[in-house]
Amino acid sequence: MLNIVLFGPPGAxxxxxSSKLVEKFNLVHLSTGDIFRFxxxxxxxxxxxxxxxxxxxxxxxxxxxxxxxxxxxxxxxxAKGFIFDGFPRTxxxxxxxxxxxxxxxxSIQLMLALVVEEEELIKRLLLRGKDSGRAxxxxxxxxxxxxQVYNEQTAVAAKFYEAQGKYHAINGVGSVxxxxxxxxxIIVEKQQ
Ligand code: ADP
Numbered sequence: 001m002l003n004i005v006l007f008g009p010p011g012a013x014x015x016x017x018s019s020k021l022v023e024k025f026n027l028v029h030l031s032t033g034d035i036f037r038f039x040x041x042x043x044x045x046x047x048x049x050x051x052x053x054x055x056x057x058x059x060x061x062x063x064x065x066x067x068x069x070x071x072x073x074x075x076x077x078x079a080k081g082f083i084f085d086g087f088p089r090t091x092x093x094x095x096x097x098x099x100x101x102x103x104x105x106x107s108i109q110l111m112l113a114l115v116v117e118e119e120e121l122i123k124r125l126l127l128r129g130k131d132s133g134r135a136x137x138x139x140x141x142x143x144x145x146x147x148q149v150y151n152e153q154t155a156v157a158a159k160f161y162e163a164q165g166k167y168h169a170i171n172g173v174g175s176v177x178x179x180x181x182x183x184x185x186i187i188v189e190k191q192q
Contacts, residue, residue, distance in 0.1 A: 040054070
C-alpha cells in the first residue's frame with residue numbers, strides 16, 4: 001500500500017492537489033473536512049456534533065475525528081492506498097493513525113507538507129469563501145483562528161513524521177500543475 005499524509009495549513013491547496021494525486025496514483029482520498037461537511041449537510045448526528053467546532057474554526061475533538069477516520073478507512077478494504085487530507089491534525093491523531101495502520105499491517109510512507117505563507121493563505125481562503133458556500137471561509141477572524149489553531153496544535157504533528165524520516169516540505173506557491181509536479185516526483189521517487 002501507498003499511504004500519504006498531505007499536510008499544510010488551511011488554504012495550502014491540499015484538496016486541489018489530492019484530487020489530482022488520487023487519479024494519478026490510484027489512491028483513495030480521505031478528507032476529514034469533506035466528510036464532516038457531508039455529515040453536516042445530511043444532518044447526521046456526527047454533523048450536528050461537529051458543526052459548532054467547525055463554524056468557530058476550532059478542531060473537532062480527537063476522539064470523534066479518530067473514530068470517524070478509522071471507520072472510513074475500514075470501508076475501503078481493497079484500496080491500494082490512501083491520501084489523508086486534513087488528518088492527522090494533532091499529535092494524538094498521528095499516534096492513533098500509526099497504531100491503527102499497524103493493526104492493518106501497513107503504515108504511512110510519506111508526509112508531504114505544502115508550505116505557504118500566512119497572508120497568501122488568508123487571501124486564498126477569502127477568495128474561496130466567495131463561492132464555496134463555506135461559512136468558515138468568509139469571516140477573516142475565523143480564518144485567522146484556523147491558522148492559529150494550525151500553528152499551535154497541528155504543525156507539531158509534522159515532527160512525528162520527521163522523526164521517522166517521512167517528512168518532505170514542498171513549496172506550495174506556484175501554478176496547480178507546478179505544485180502537482182513537485183509532489184508527484186517525490187512520490188515516484190519513493191516508489192522506486
Ligand atoms: P481547511 O484545511 O481549509 O481548514 P478542512 O476542510 O480540512 O479545511 O477542515 C474544515 C474544518 O473541519 C476544520 O477547521 C476543523 O474544524 C474540522 N476538521 C477537519 N479535519 C479535522 C481533524 N483531523 N481534527 C479535528 N478537526 C478537523
